[in-house]
Amino acid sequence: QVQLVESGGGLVQAGGSLRLSCAASGRTFSGYTMGWFRQAPGKEREFVSAIDWSGGSTYYADSVKGRFTISRDNAKNTVYLQMNSLKPEDTAVYYCAVHHVGFYYSPSGYRYWGQGTQVTVSS
Secondary structure, eight states: OOEEEEEOOEEEETTOOEEEEEEEESSOOTTSOEEEEEEOTTSOOEEEEEEOTTSSOEEEOTTTTTTEEEEEETTTTEEEEEEOSOOGGGOEEEEEEEEOSSOTTOGGGEEEEOOOEEEEEEO
C-alpha cells in the first residue's frame, strides 16, 4: 500500500523557519516528480513547489519563491521543503503528493497524497 507521511509542521513566529519532510513507503517514487501543496481554511488547495525525479528541476509558486527550497533524497524516498522567512499568510495544512499526469502545478495531476501537516505562523 502506497503511503506518504508528512512531518515537521508546527507553530513558528513570523520570520522563522521550518523544514517539512515527506516520507514515501510502499513503492519507490524516485522516477516521479513530487510536489508540495497547501490549503488554508476556506481556501482551495494551492501549489507551493515541485521537484522532478532527478532533483535537477524545481518549481515554485511566486508567493514562496526565494523563501522556500524543495529537495529530495531518492535513496531515502523522501522529499523536503525548507521554509524560511515564514509569514502569517503561509499558515496552512501542507501536503506532499506524487505527480501523475498533466501540469505540475495542478492538484488534479497528482495521484497519491499524504495526510498533511499543519504549519501555523504567528505575527
